[in-house]
Amino acid sequence: MSISRLTIESFRNLSSAQLSPGDGLNLIYGANGSGKTSVLEAIYFLGMGRSFRSHITQRVIQREADQLTLFAQLQQEHPAQGSKVGFRKHRNGDTDVKIDGSRVKRLSVLAETLPIQVITPESFSLLFEGPQSRRQFIDWGTFHADANFYPAWVNVRRIMKQRNQLLRDGASYQQIQYWDNELVRYAEPVTEARKRYVDSLNERLKGIIEEFLPQVQLKISFTRGWDSKTDLNQLLEQQYLRDLGMGHTVSGPHKADLRLRVANLPAQDALSRGQLKLLVCALRIAQGRLLRQQTGKNSIYLVDDLPSELDAQHRQLLLKQLTDTGAQIFVTAIEPAAIVDCLHIAPSRVFHVEQGLVTQIEHTMRE
CATH class of the missing domain: 3.40.50.300 (P-loop containing nucleotide triphosphate hydrolases)
Structure with missing residues (x-):
């Protein structure tokens, strides 16, 4: 397209x-x-x-x-x-x-x-800001990959809004329990769809990382937003008093994240600014290629101020990877x-x- x-x-x-x-x-x-x-x-x-x-x-x-x-x-x-x-x-x-x-x-x-895939100087927010940017990155791809994701995600957002309002109003757990059951109902398909997407993205990303950052051993993992060993319904009940005191829900699918690590360090601490820009570009390119594989659609790439942070060699490498996607840029x-x-x-x-x-x-x- x-x-x-x-x-x-x-x-x-x-x-x-x-x-x-x-x-x-x-x-x-x-x-x-x-x-x-x-x-x-x-x-x-x-x-x-x-x-x-x-x-x-x-x-x-x-x-x-x-x-x-x-x-x-x-x-x-x-x-x-x-x-x-x-x-x-x-x-x-x-x-x-x-x-x-x-x-x-x-x-x-x-x-x-x-x-749309966008690569700008502000794209570093994917790595440096809180999990919201990384969650949006995951959800963009999951939205396109799984037709059942969006309606479940909309319901999670609706339920979270209702639950947080009840917490701010000082509601008893008996009043909140219905919404917890509903949240668990929709959290499972949202979380499973996200995990499947990140697993697929990892496969597309490996070859690109080898081209962009050949000396870097990068590990990417998905975290669902609560302890993987704990049942969400049980956790919500256990954390009710904490949530009540804070006025919002501490754990759940709204806290999902994408973790990027080099050795035992977060990528943003282990890589130079130029390497981080290449990593963000690699993530966007991998996401676009996966979209093509899963749906037959090409993304449109918007790349603002590409020369900054990159030397001529890496600009050449990035432009080749972008043009090789066959997408409009x-x-x-x-x-x-x-x-x-x-x-x-x-x-x-x-x-x-x-x-x-x-x-x-x-x-x-x-x-």
Whole structure:
């Protein structure tokens, strides 16, 4: 799957932009603040319904505009899948999403239609921040791999919200016990689906890690969010007084995590910053390849500021791994030579962004 036409209106400093990307690698270059990252952010919005740069959606709407509008014409592997995606966000918070002209209510439909992998300088949050980022990474892949995961996951979130509210209200355990039984009911399929996915991801990751970090013995494991030797229902009852005192549920599937270790150390303590960036890239590439294997869909890769942290040799290695996926790729850089000189084939398209104006460069930048 790829984007053949992209329209952006009133999105950050992009008042109006139309792009016709190629199937392969699309290079977007320009000075800092020109708007090149905003192009990637707009694509991410179309696939996720939110930004990878800000939690406050209204900030991406231009100041003088009441709404932003995004539209993509897609080329799909399967003709039955949606081929037109439209997204409109109003300043009052209302959102309109259409696929092939039909309005959709769930943003999860966007993720099904337009799978997005993003690699940015902020991608280190996968390793350095708390387990939420790693859990989101697992859940993205599990969502695509197992059709039964999403409804069970929605129920876990609903039940956790109800249980935590009861804890804050000082409810007795008898009042909470019903919700514990419901939580256990849905925690099992969520946890099993996550574990299966991580096991599959490990198989895809091995060869990529050998290419990126040949001297590193990396071990990746899934933790379900509570002691594996303890029954969850029993644990919830045992920890009721603790949960009551804290006002939230301490253990459960909402605490699942992905652990990455080198020898006996967390990866973030054992690897250099450049190695960590390669590790994050390897995880994203492995996830995209697994998606292709499991569903027949290609991800779209958004890679922002790729030259930072990586020398020319590793940029070349990363770009080769990305292009070998056969997926559509959007890469930004300040200087185009930092990307072009590391490619074994010319970019499919080259775009220059200056003060919010996007221009396609008609000729390749390397003979």
